[in-house]
Amino acid sequence: MTVFLTGLQYLGYILIFPGFLFCFFCGLLLTGIDRKLVARMQKRVGPPLLQPFYDFFKLCGKETIVPAAASRTTFLVAPLVGFAALVVVQLFIPICGFSAFTGMADIIVILYLLLIPALAAILGASASGSPYAGVGLSREMVTVIACELPLVLVLLAVAKAVGSALGTGLCFSVSEIARYQVENGSLITRPSMIPAALAFALIIPGETGSHPFDTAEAETEICEGMHAEYSGAPLAIFKLTHAVKLLTVTSLFVALFLGGIGTGIAAVDGVIVFALCVIVTALFVSFVHAVTARLKIEQVFKYYWTVVSGLALVSLVLAWYGL
Amino acid sequence: MFKKLIEESTAKSPWLFHINSGSCNGCDIELVAVLTPRYDVERLGFKLAGSPRQADIVVVTGPVTRQSLDRVLSAISQVPEPRCIVTMGSCPQSGNVFKGSYSVCAPLSKYVHVDVDIAGCAPKPEAIIDGLVKATEILKEKRGQM
């Protein structure tokens, strides 16, 4: 009986909150807010808030074309794999004190799972057999590598800061970090963590492929790059993955640096965390999108490996000295 | 209910793919002007798609030169159903000032079914928006029949 109930509970986690349904609604809503904000910043009226939902359902109703040169199974399964991986990441990210799945070293799990959507997109693109997708996927690979180094450094800095405060060396558990913040206040208030938070904030547009780091999906030069051959439902899933990734990365930011802001009631905390995600998106995604133009791929790489990695490194050194 | 939802969404999220078939660039600039803050068709859900596979509405400008005819037709055939074809400017409808030239194949309606014609040389932005909104209605109807 208890086994059955726990099974049901986990199924609820996976399908409803904070799994599939939560990701679907909040991710698309967050993207809608982002698009609206960008439009307002550019003095436009902008699309309705629910525009990403319309886009998603419209794409579901379109014909799906599989190119003759594509390898059919990989082409169609790749988007699903990427989306599933993101939902799993969302299960590991704590919402204030509550997290559906916990583990000893879930930071490392998150780090690897966050890579999978990009890899799935690359896989799908290479299976589509289009030269535009080829250019797009090579750029996406460079972007992924560019973001990975600073991301690892940021996570190390956080792990060291919390680990030395708890006396365990390095703390690789997000739920542990979240609990620490509930007891001792947000990490962003510690001086050593400010550069790391800034570095992570600068990684967000790169991870989500938003302006000015959307070189891989440059619709004006390489026909949407990796998604050039996608249409219909698979494209809808890619767009959904894109939206959920924005939610995942911003909520990871909130969990790592703005944790501990909440009431202890799961439902209320969910709303608070979503509000914080919106603020982070507005500052570091929408604003950056509205004021910048697309960078070249080598500029993206250089920027991430010098400026952003430098910030993260400063934080890591400060954390090592226990500041 | 799901069918209704998809139908409604189809009318609210039409993505454009723009083909220039030898236009003088007048119409192309006007189409882009419709996307600027002053007219902002994104408020109606319109978006320029980069690839024909992702488009719902194909906007053709220019008098369909002999060189571009095959390319225009192959690009149109790559757009998934339901799709809508809109000609913009007088060129693709009649040939306009280029009519009678050995290298011009206009009108486009000789080769494919055209859903909406937006007349003018170049059409006013208001006329373009009106034409595009009519196209979304046709799109919704086509989706309903699928």
Ligand code: SF4
């Ligand atoms: S209709 Fe007029 S403005 Fe448009 S492409 Fe033809 S000549 Fe140029």
